[in-house]
Amino acid sequence: MKEKLVEKIEDQWESFVNGIGCGIVVQLVSEEIDPVTKTGKRSAETPVRSWLPQASGNPLLAEYVANLTVQSDFGLPGAIIITNPHSKEFYLMEIVIHGFSGGPVIFPSNSWIHSRSDNPQSRILFSNQAYLPSQTPNGLKDLRQEDLICLRGDGQGERKMFERVYDYATYNDLGNPDKGEDLARPNLGGNQKPYPRRCRTGRPPAKSDPTAEGRVEKPHPIYVPRDEAFEEVKQTTFSSGALRALLHNLIPALKAALSRSDKQFECFSDIDQLYKVGVLLQRDEPKATTKLLLPSILSSIMNVGERFLKYEVPSIISRDSFSWLRDNEFARQTLAGVNPVDIERLREFPIISKLDPAVYGPPESAITKECIEHDLNGMSLEEAMENDRLFILDYHDLLLPFVKKINSLKGRKVYASRTIFFRTRFGTLRPIAIELSLPPTASNPPKKRVYTRGHDATSHWIWKLAKAHVCSVDAGVHQLVNHWLRTHACMEPYIIAAHRQLSFMHPIFKLLHPHMRYTMEINALARQSLINGGGIIEACFSPGKYSLELSSAAYKSVWRFDMEALPADLIRRGMAVEDPSMPCGIKLVIEDYPYAADGLLIWSAIQDWVRDYVNHFYTKAEAVTSDTELQDWWDEIKNKGHADKKDEPWWPKLNNQEDLINILTIMIWTASGQHAAVNFGQYPFGGYMPNRPTLMKKLIPQEDEPDYEDFILNPQYTFLSSVPSQLQATQIMAVQDTLSTHSPDEEYLGQLHNSHSHWIKDRQIVNYFETFSAKLVEIEDIIHKRNKNFHLKNRSGAGVPPYELLLPTSGPGVTGRGVPNSISI
Numbered sequence: 001m002k003e004k005l006v007e008k009i010e011d012q013w014e015s016f017v018n019g020i021g022c023g024i025v026v027q028l029v030s031e032e033i034d035p036v037t038k039t040g041k042r043s044a045e046t047p048v049r050s051w052l053p054q055a056s057g058n059p060l061l062a063e064y065v066a067n068l069t070v071q072s073d074f075g076l077p078g079a080i081i082i083t084n085p086h087s088k089e090f091y092l093m094e095i096v097i098h099g100f101s102g103g104p105v106i107f108p109s110n111s112w113i114h115s116r117s118d119n120p121q122s123r124i125l126f127s128n129q130a131y132l133p134s135q136t137p138n139g140l141k142d143l144r145q146e147d148l149i150c151l152r153g154d155g156q157g158e159r160k161m162f163e164r165v166y167d168y169a170t171y172n173d174l175g176n177p178d179k180g181e182d183l184a185r186p187n188l189g190g191n192q193k194p195y196p197r198r199c200r201t202g203r204p205p206a207k208s209d210p211t212a213e214g215r216v217e218k219p220h221p222i223y224v225p226r227d228e229a230f231e232e233v234k235q236t237t238f239s240s241g242a243l244r245a246l247l248h249n250l251i252p253a254l255k256a257a258l259s260r261s262d263k264q265f266e267c268f269s270d271i272d273q274l275y276k277v278g279v280l281l282q283r284d285e286p287k288a289t290t291k292l293l294l295p296s297i298l299s300s301i302m303n304v305g306e307r308f309l310k311y312e313v314p315s316i317i318s319r320d321s322f323s324w325l326r327d328n329e330f331a332r333q334t335l336a337g338v339n340p341v342d343i344e345r346l347r348e349f350p351i352i353s354k355l356d357p358a359v360y361g362p363p364e365s366a367i368t369k370e371c372i373e374h375d376l377n378g379m380s381l382e383e384a385m386e387n388d389r390l391f392i393l394d395y396h397d398l399l400l401p402f403v404k405k406i407n408s409l410k411g412r413k414v415y416a417s418r419t420i421f422f423r424t425r426f427g428t429l430r431p432i433a434i435e436l437s438l439p440p441t442a443s444n445p446p447k448k449r450v451y452t453r454g455h456d457a458t459s460h461w462i463w464k465l466a467k468a469h470v471c472s473v474d475a476g477v478h479q480l481v482n483h484w485l486r487t488h489a490c491m492e493p494y495i496i497a498a499h500r501q502l503s504f505m506h507p508i509f510k511l512l513h514p515h516m517r518y519t520m521e522i523n524a525l526a527r528q529s530l531i532n533g534g535g536i537i538e539a540c541f542s543p544g545k546y547s548l549e550l551s552s553a554a555y556k557s558v559w560r561f562d563m564e565a566l567p568a569d570l571i572r573r574g575m576a577v578e579d580p581s582m583p584c585g586i587k588l589v590i591e592d593y594p595y596a597a598d599g600l601l602i603w604s605a606i607q608d609w610v611r612d613y614v615n616h617f618y619t620k621a622e623a624v625t626s627d628t629e630l631q632d633w634w635d636e637i638k639n640k641g642h643a644d645k646k647d648e649p650w651w652p653k654l655n656n657q658e659d660l661i662n663i664l665t666i667m668i669w670t671a672s673g674q675h676a677a678v679n680f681g682q683y684p685f686g687g688y689m690p691n692r693p694t695l696m697k698k699l700i701p702q703e704d705e706p707d708y709e710d711f712i713l714n715p716q717y718t719f720l721s722s723v724p725s726q727l728q729a730t731q732i733m734a735v736q737d738t739l740s741t742h743s744p745d746e747e748y749l750g751q752l753h754n755s756h757s758h759w760i761k762d763r764q765i766v767n768y769f770e771t772f773s774a775k776l777v778e779i780e781d782i783i784h785k786r787n788k789n790f791h792l793k794n795r796s797g798a799g800v801p802p803y804e805l806l807l808p809t810s811g812p813g814v815t816g817r818g819v820p821n822s823i824s825i
Helices: 005-019 138-152 239-261 268-276 327-336 369-375 381-386 396-407 457-501 507-515 519-529 536-540 544-557 566-572 594-617 621-625 628-641 657-679 682-686 707-713 715-722 726-739 763-787
Strands: 025-033 040-042 077-083 090-097 105-113 123-126 279-281 300-303 307-310 390-394 416-423 429-438 447-451 576-578 586-588
Touching (some): 077 138, 105 123, 138 457, 396 416, 429 457, 457 507, 457 519, 457 657, 457 715, 536 544, 586 594, 594 763, 621 657
Antiparallel strands (some): 429 447
């Protein structure tokens, strides 16, 4: 695209003016007070010398020089005020001041410096010396407060893309009522539909609904504070760029190729063709292939007269093409799959629903002793429960209130499911009963059917359909609750509050910063194109237009901050018991529970690192309670960021170092290990659709129904006509592939990118971090050894994929491993 003539003239003139010395202006601010101004001593405002770059070893970077003169009694510089008179912003990595007796003083930035024409206020940068509020040098106190005020904004008007303002809003931007009633969606956030808060954009309301925020449609960006956007030097390699390319280019191409003749898969070999041949794209869709930034989804594109999109073979079938059919693999994935966080130990029988029986019928489950005792290896139900041999995957109460609405949608059928598993003497699980429930209607009572493993052809196929329905429910809960809600959405308020209440100088901000990067941008992109009304998630998952309402229901009934701690969550689900002699103070009920066993290693390493860090800066409890920024941050998280939960009694107190260590460990675990465990296995497990169908289109045929005869004649047809169509499957496979992809520049737990190498001036803290990094290297070795231990049958054996989702490091692409510092995809 050619530049406009006016823009070219402006650029030429700016280069000419700056070339003769009129560039960026900097001013040093001392930590000491000027006795005249009663503020920090300041140097004269000094222009960067001739705004022309010095030679740099990195072609993407340019270095500039300025000479500053200060009085001999100036003291140590603690801040820099920087003014950008140019018409365009620029990205500043850091400023290094030489000439002081203590050596170079480093001012990390990694920030966009706005143009004075956009905002007349100058930017304030602080050195890498960490200070609690009470320790702030007198010369910097006013600047510390001024910078926080700028970041909070005034809550008025529409935010501009160059701004750095962090504020809260409810999720009232998911629908698009101006395009039709069918795209209207309820506001999430408030008493009726509680939800975490998102970043406020201040956009005008929709024309047809003043309570809904107007939409910004792709390819136009949604506002996030400027430094939350991906650095432009990484835009072409970071996963955000890949996801944007996927949503804007590939998905439309798939729709164009398949929508006119969208049909079900005729046989399982049709699915195999996605990996062997690919999807034939329209010839008039060049953007779909020539402008993709996807690092791994395109195994190859063949241009022999036609254009084919070919998918990579997912790991679930790369070792064993038929593993997904087996009961033991179905069960194994509850412990070592992409959603290993919902299984519970069965602790009460009979199973009783907590839903209102006046609305949903009798609360007792249809699963009786007689249903399952024949499959307990000779044990009674009581013996099996007493010996921790029975487990349950229970989505009944979460799903049942939505079943009627979901089943009224075209091409959607869902049950509220419960699945009972028996733990064998080998430590593996075996499914022994599945309950699928439908709510009462005006003409019919509630229906609860229990399916068990069959011994003939008909019952085997019915059992396969029952498992597929469980998988589709599990896939929806995984995506909408355990992935989106518990990691992405719940992290955003922590990030907003940190920027609003914790100064850049605050040691806790410095600790959290690597774990907050890019989450707000990826969440904004998700609101625009993934979880929005009519978006990919609604199109491809069973709950459809009710997807985010289901997520809200889970937030209301299940989510608790204190239970996001891995040990607490395992105890809550009965998957562990308290044991002070064990690491993390708990003992796993199933020793070979790969997610939990590896997760506890990561949790413990994070906790040790956080404990060293916190105790270094807070030597007594009073230092925690008297830290005004810290207390305001925690109060804002509870009262604004998670306002709908503000009165809950389970919020942790913040009265001492241990309280703070627990809070911070939960946040860092959520952003790193927890997100990695539920995200990067999406394509490895879901890339073969029959293993985890994301929706079902038919209920299981019953003997008194017309479809039953068709099922008996062609059960494969019944199965394939029940699962996602070719278009639905290829769309969600493309999304899952991209969400499972690591960028080449991924920053992993225990690692620091070169641009953040000067994050803190404290040798002891650097030593603690190096200890943390070394521990993660040890953990990687432990996990590798576990995966080679054939006694651990949930992660090793013939055709069994090793459990690698919590291996700390990874190469680029879809690897099924790696724990990034933050949620950036």
